Amino acid sequence: SVGADALASVGAPPAFAAVLGAAPAAWRQPLLDLDGLGARCGVQGRVFGSLAWQALTGEPYLTGASDLDVFFPLPGIAHAATLLDGLAAIDAHAPMHVDGELLRDDGAGVNWRELHAGLPDVAIKTAxxxxxxxxxxFLAGSVQ
Structure with a gap:
């Protein structure tokens, strides 16, 4: 096991702007688009997965098959459709697969694609x- 003294820092996953320098050139515009989408919907999206690790460590984690792992806090119900439609539009034109979740305040999350598909029931992940x-x-923010 690794002791706490071995950790350089502890913090939230990086925001889109914080990973631009570590991202492949072709990923930069979709990252900027995701950042703008979050701003329009009143939420700050963040990156996790390979790109986050690459940005945080400076070590290579991305491969040609890597996807972009993102999450957004659940916006107010008035912005949920805008966020989901925006994610779908960015994903459709991005050179990589945009994967990720919308997260409630209690930490529960749902894959954005499931929500965008308009199905009545979705897989809600919790701790x-x-x-x-x-x-x-879920979109209304209820804890089930």
Missing amino acids: DGVALGSAAG
Whole structure:
């Protein structure tokens, strides 16, 4: 096991602007677009996965098959459709697959594609597991 003294820092995953320098050139515009989308919807998106590790460590983590892992806090219900439609549009034109989740304040998350598909029920992931729940309830911020 690694002791806490071995950690250089502890913090939130990096924001889109913080990973631009570590991202492949072709990924930079989609990252800027995602940052702008979040700003329009009143939420700060963040990066996790390979690009986050590459940005944080300076070590190579991305491969030609890497996707872009992102998450956004759940926006107010008035902005949810705008955020989901925007994610779909950016993903459709990006050179990489944009994967990720919308997260409620309690940490529960749902893959953005499931929410965008308009299905009545979605897989809601929590620290305790995964459960099928109402998409509308999740988007409304209810804890199920």
